[in-house]
Amino acid sequence: MxxxxxxxxxxxxxxxxxxxxxxxxxxxxxxxxxxxxxxxxxxxxxxxxxxxxxxxxxxxxxxxxxxxxxxxxxxxxxxxxxxxxxxxxxxxxxxxxxxxxxxxxxxxxxxxxxxxxxxxxxxxxxxxxxxxxxxxHRFGSGARRVRALADAGELGRPLVAVCHTHWFRDQAYFDVPWRGRWDTEGGGPTMGHGIHQMDLLLALLGDWTEVSATARRQARSMETEDVSIGHISFANGAVATVVNSVLSPREESYIRIDFERATVELRHLYGYGDDNWTITPAPGFEEQVNAAWEAGESGTNSGHSAQIAHVVSALRAKEPPPVTSADSLRTMRLVAGIYASAAQHRTIIPGELRRGTRFYERMHGGGSPW
The missing domain is CATH 3.40.50.720 (NAD(P)-binding Rossmann-like Domain)
Structure with a gap:
């Protein structure tokens, strides 16, 4: 009207x-x-x-x-x-x-x-x-700066990473009828909470090649998991651990990537600014890394406005808006891989999550895996 x-x-x-x-x-x-x-x-x-x-x-x-x-x-x-x-x-x-x-x-x-x-x-x-x-989270200047420096070779190869979403949601949160259910949320914290951090990790490190994971209901009464832990290998040789939890009274979102020439860290909760990032150069690379870091992009927080500005700009130019369907599929495939690995107690590669397979059709594989 x-x-x-x-x-x-x-x-x-x-x-x-x-x-x-x-x-x-x-x-x-x-x-x-x-x-x-x-x-x-x-x-x-x-x-x-x-x-x-x-x-x-x-x-x-x-x-x-x-x-x-x-x-x-x-x-x-x-x-x-x-x-x-x-x-x-x-x-x-x-x-x-x-x-x-x-x-x-x-x-x-x-x-x-x-x-x-x-x-x-x-x-x-x-x-x-x-x-x-x-x-x-891909669009804050801190993430864009790390990606630009990595692409330019300033940081060397990525070697080891951690990606932790330690949040807290009490039982009352999951007593809302549509929460913690496969048919309405698609999963627990792996799907609905840690997905932001995992998407940022993939934006920084690229394609993943295998995942081995555990998921459990440790403390909440719900259909889905309340915690998952995964070990991920990437095409560039990096390895990472991922934790997705809604059981953590001291809440924190944390990403750390150890490159050959520096450790890059991000500590925040639901969104970050430039001050939430730190960089620690490896011995012998202090001057080079610090100079590149200081010269990088700055001034943009990771809120909705940052991405929506890029979406509007792309559509006005008649180009696909970020985050594209291909990017979305890569992140969702990792989520599905964590669930598939946890339910089947084995390592999963992306190619297994294809049309017609259990965890392609449903994140829980059609059963009650926990």
Whole structure:
């Protein structure tokens, strides 16, 4: 519906953008979009809860509101739709957006299984529309600086890494009916919490080649795991340990990569700035490494705004937006690999997680692995 007294801004050279889902996470998307008014025109929002929708659109001055996403797609014809809905809805909603000619930016995890993500990727057009996943930790200047220095050879080869998501969620958190369930969340902390850190690790280290993992329910009453631990090998020769926990009273998100010429560390919780990164040069490389580090990119935190600015810029240039479907599949394949390894008590390689196999179709392999 059109809100009285408001009009959709004329924006022939801007993207027409809509938001689906008006819960807490949607505000980060909207505030990011409204910080770039010359590039994106936020024209509509949709939600099945009319009260939440009304409060949200009034708060942010969004001109049109809809109780039905399909109707919104027909009437608004947006260029880009931000999907801020539960994971179980992403698959169908992304495909509907793509069929309507709109690119989609979806919150993590992008879907409940590799099968669903590949179906979403198959629905993309060669020249668009596309879908991208919100993995904003890739876009803070600290991560971009590390990747640039690694690509330039300033740090030497990556050798050893750790990637730890130590968070705390009490039992009441998982007593919410849709949490901690395979059919609505797709998994536990491996899928819904540590996926951000693992995606950043993959963005820094590249393709993984094998994983060996353990997953358990240690303390919470839920269908899925509450902790997982994995050992990962990478195509470049690096090895890493990964921990995904919701049982850790002292919360921390931590990545450490030991390169030949320096150790790079990131300590934060839900987002980082430049001050959360440290670098420790190896003996004999202090001057070279410190100079390269100081000259690197700086000034951008890892919030939604950082990635959304890149998404809008790419779509205005008619290019695939980051994080692409291929990037999303690589990260989701690692998640599936951890679950497959933990359930079968053996090492998994990416090629095993293909169409028609158990853990391709469902993260839990069709059974109750724990």
């Amino acid at each position: 059109q809100i009285p007294g408001q009009t959709v801004p004329e924006a022939p050279d801007r993207l027409r953008v809509a938001v689906v889902g008006t819960g807490n996470i949607a505000r980060f998307h909207v505030e990011a979009l409204q910080s770039m008014p010359d590039d994106a025109a936020l024209t509509a929002a949709a939600d099945v809860d009319p009260d939440n929708l009304a409060v949200f659109t009034d708060r942010y001055g969004i001109p049109q509101r809809f109780g039905d996403m399909d109707r919104m797609l027909r009437e608004v014809q947006p260029d880009l739709v931000h999907l801020c809905t539960p994971p179980g809805m992403h698959h169908g909603q992304v495909k509907a957006c793509l069929a309507a000619g709109a690119s989609a930016l979806v919150e993590k995890p992008p879907a409940l299984s590799l099968a669903e993500v590949e179906e979403m990727a198959d629905a993309e057009g060669a020249q668009g529309p596309w879908f991208a996943t919100l993995f904003q």
